Amino acid sequence: MIEGKNLYKIFESGIFSKRKIVAVDGVDIEIKEGETLALIGESGSGKSTLGRMLLMLTEPTKGDVIFEEKNLTKMKKSELRKIRRKMQLIPQYPDTALDPRWTIYESIAEPLRIHKIADNEYDKIKELIEIVGLKEDHLNRFPHELSGGELQRAVIARAMALNPKFIVCDEPTSMLDVSVQASILNLLMELQREKNLSYLFITHDLEVANIMGHRMAVMYAGQIVEEGRDILEEPLHPYTRLLVESLKMEEEIADTELEIKKSLGFVEGCKYYNLCPHRSEKCLREKPPLVEVDKNRKVRCHLYA
Numbered sequence: 001m002i003e004g005k006n007l008y009k010i011f012e013s014g015i016f017s018k019r020k021i022v023a024v025d026g027v028d029i030e031i032k033e034g035e036t037l038a039l040i041g042e043s044g045s046g047k048s049t050l051g052r053m054l055l056m057l058t059e060p061t062k063g064d065v066i067f068e069e070k071n072l073t074k075m076k077k078s079e080l081r082k083i084r085r086k087m088q089l090i091p092q093y094p095d096t097a098l099d100p101r102w103t104i105y106e107s108i109a110e111p112l113r114i115h116k117i118a119d120n121e122y123d124k125i126k127e128l129i130e131i132v133g134l135k136e137d138h139l140n141r142f143p144h145e146l147s148g149g150e151l152q153r154a155v156i157a158r159a160m161a162l163n164p165k166f167i168v169c170d171e172p173t174s175m176l177d178v179s180v181q182a183s184i185l186n187l188l189m190e191l192q193r194e195k196n197l198s199y200l201f202i203t204h205d206l207e208v209a210n211i212m213g214h215r216m217a218v219m220y221a222g223q224i225v226e227e228g229r230d231i232l233e234e235p236l237h238p239y240t241r242l243l244v245e246s247l248k249m250e251e252e253i254a255d256t257e258l259e260i261k262k263s264l265g266f267v268e269g270c271k272y273y274n275l276c277p278h279r280s281e282k283c284l285r286e287k288p289p290l291v292e293v294d295k296n297r298k299v300r301c302h303l304y305a
């Protein structure tokens with residue numbers, strides 16, 4: 001469905017002495033219909049640049065992008081514009097994807113208007129926000145009046161407006177709380193099942209990559225160093241092995257910290273519990289509220305609650 005062949009992107013920076021940055025260094029990549037390829041790698045390894053090249057938002061320095069058997073790199077701008085509606089981007093920061101001066105309704109309506117779609121615009125938009133789990137009431141709000149999770153749902157609704165076939169999800173949940181993250185990942189998986197979407201899912205989180213990806217590709221310094229299924233169970237490249245080992249170490253550290261906290265009775269309750277001469281059972285179990293003892297003084301202690 002979409003393929004990148006021998007893709008390179010070389011950026012030039014600096015005004016006087018031009019410095020070349022090889023962001024993507026000869027990548028071959030293929031994503032099939034209904035498939036998610038999870039792309040992992042550290043910051044600066046070229047993941048976003050590769051994603052943007054597949055969408056032709058960043059022009060490749062060299063190489064080809066083939067989408068539904070058409071070579072996008074050889075297309076005229078006018079032809080490309082028609083194809084673009086089938087390819088969308090869900091970015092890391094949902095607030096940058098929506099105009100802060102527009103209501104959510106206007107933001108979702110914009111692509112429909114540009115592509116002159118939907119006679120019954122309101123019904124179409126209402127249907128879209130219901131699909132992503134928002135309510136009609138959200139439509140008249142501005143982006144700053146929505147939570148991070150709601151905002152990302154609105155961005156997904158906008159991306160879905162033109163019935164895309166391929167979506168680059170660029171760290172779509174990394175700015176969200178863990179509980180909200182899970183619901184957005186579930187929504188993306190549901191949409192994929194219903195609409196047979198293909199995703200390039202960019203993340204630096206191995207666990208998220210493992211949940212989302214049918215296959216995984218590991219990127220390092222602009223190159224794909226390992227690709228395939230079950231990579232985390234049996235990593236081959238030394239860099240992938242290092243990533244998997246650090247994940248295991250992080251999990252072990254988190255488990256140990258939790259055990260220590262539990263043994264100290266610190267999981268909930270008062271942070272000063274261990275040292276406090278006035279501690280009680282309640283202090284161990286319940287986090288004390290910050291109470292106003294008089295007009296000029298507040299204290300976080302159960303003795304005053």
Ligand SMILES: Nc1ncnc2c1ncn2[C@@H]1O[C@H](COP(=O)(O)OP(=O)(O)OP(=O)(O)O)[C@@H](O)[C@H]1O
Nearest residue numbers: 011012013021023042043044045046047048049050
């Ligand atoms: N427009 C640009 N001009 C110059 N250099 C750029 C540009 N965009 C990206 N780069 C450089 O290309 C390299 C790859 O950047 P890219 O954003 O693709 O990495 P990434 O893996 O997505 O990182 P992150 O996870 O932090 O988003 C980096 O060295 C970056 O500084």
